[in-house]
Amino acid sequence: MILMNRKKRIGIVSLFSILLIVAVGCGNQEDAQPESNKLNVVTTFYPMYDFTKNIVGDKAEVTLLLEAGTDTHSYEPSAKEVAAISNADVFIYNSEEMEVWVSSVLESIDTESTVVVNASEGVSFLEATEGADEHESEEHQDEVDPHIWLDPVLAQEEVSNIQAGLIAADPENEEVYETNAKVYNEKLEALNQEFETAFNGATKRTFVTQHAAFAYLANRYNLEQVSIAGISTEEEPSPAKLAELQDYVEDEGINYIYYAEISSSQIAETLANETGVELEILNPIEGITTEDQEKGIDYIKAMENNLTALQKSIN
Template sequence: MSSKSAFNKTLVIAAALLLILAGCGAKKDLNNDETIPAVGDLPEKLKVVTTIYPIYDFTRNVAGEHAEVIPLIPPGAEPHGWEPTPQDLKVIQAADVFVYNGGMVEYWVDQVLDSINHPQLIKVEAIAGLELMPYSHDHFHDHSHGHDHGHNHDQEKSVEGDAHDHAHDHAHDHDHDHDHEHAHDAHAEEHGHDKEAHGEAHVHDHSEDNDTHNEEHAQDAHHEENGHDHDHGHGEGELDPHVWTDPVLAQKQVMNIMEGLAQADPDHKHEYQKNAEEYIAKLQDLDKAFREMAANAKRKEFVVQHAAFGYLAERYGLIQLPIAGLSPEQEPSPSQMADIVKFVKENEVGTLFFETLADAKIAAVLAQETGAKTAVLNPIEGLTADEAGQNLDYIAIMKENLSALQDALNE
């Protein structure tokens, strides 16, 4: 039995159990036949369940003290191959809000949400409204024949300016409900997006329907066109989900999360807005630091374990050269390995970056073959137990990445 078939069977069993449990949540008073709420139904903080680490960290910074934010994926788990258990489905079933990144890093989300019985669950897709970039694996081969970045700098400046303006508006206006909606509409119109599809529909309410928004339909059409199904393998032609590695796009994700929490808990809407503004200010500082680092770097190429830094590279005019594909499990072919070795030697690349959650054996072999050293560049898809114990967070790890890139690009 394939892993996908086993996963589908697990979902069916878990969904049946949830239906049974749903009937046991409240008791009847035999005297007046009025429903007495179970302990879990008593008024309490908003319950928010999140998926990968950056989404958890963004959400808890926006939520502050007004929500209990639960990370579904535990420290030490590599998220590309992680699958939820029946117990995890129960956690989602008990939530008020479910926040996920979107894209194939969480290939299981659609199946899980279709399998649970929770009409009031608000779903927030953090990448909603963002255009995902396609992935191509021929980086080393292409760059060994010249450095054509292929960037549309005018479009990049437009997106970047919009992100900063959008964040700036929220950072300096604490009573901006109408202004925020107007700015969001303007953004959708400016980039040719329909507001209903990309402006508001990223916060889902199951009570309306189970349809996905146009972004998901576009991804499905893309997968069908390229012969892909919703399996967890990442291949040529897949859309890159690692948008959080770009501090500017991370700001947009934070705003999407804020809107979802405000919908679920309108009484604390202004607190969520204020928290989002304060966190966005930190992301703006991070963006400025990366800009300064990249502008002064001696070289632009950096070699990474898997293709998790495409958005960061695009933002700052750098060139990501990944050993593996969108998932660290997608290993290079022998010919691709030969291209990597050739490139590293010919371009005197001094550092090969590996990750803390994925097997670094290929990076180690390449380092031995080429004489390069290894260092950590963290895609922040998840934390190790040690990183969690040190209370490291997205901002702290991104600063470590900044320092590591600065060293490698100036060797």
């Protein structure tokens, strides 16, 4: 009899435990429900992520594929990352000229369930040689320069394209997206005005950079970018080109050579050591670290830092 009561008690406790687990599980599902109802947006690299975050506010979950420090030019998505794109409500990328892997990935994406946003839609691209003068490597003359986000005016066009894609995927929040995009584009226009004011009337308008990422910025503000290497961060100049650039730096009285933190500064250091000039950072904003984001560094702040750095050469 005692044994039977113990069994019953154990059975009752077990049943209660199961019911409690189920109840807690249901409660957790209810708590998580608002998050699961949000738009799921996947972006490729940092500018696309930051632009999108400023538009969606709290109406979407936005994820970033490429971590800071990843070479955007040579990146290839993993199977897990392709699955994340496929499962997204919206997939946002800069251009097939930048994310060269996108065209093949899109072949496996159901565009009926995933809205695909090419943020550069309608933008006229520069050839890789434009803005980098005669020093640009001949082997890259047919390349298209994909770094359009470094022009604050073209960045506004990208924001508008992203806004349109988000509305197509989530028309219920159209007003939120339109309002947020308008506010953010006003900030980008204020950034544009900062650059215009800073360089207005400058007589020395040339800057030397290791990575040829700033042709759009140079084109917008009537500056001249002279690059040591080409579009790719992995490209290295020949000894003859380095010698030519050494003469150029000395003849033109160049005082600074710019490099990006995300790539090796060895080439820039070599030229700087040979010519006795200083090194300075110019950020292509292809990746902002989590630590920098926590310090308040975003696209606009990084561009303002670029402006401060460029003013050392443009005067």
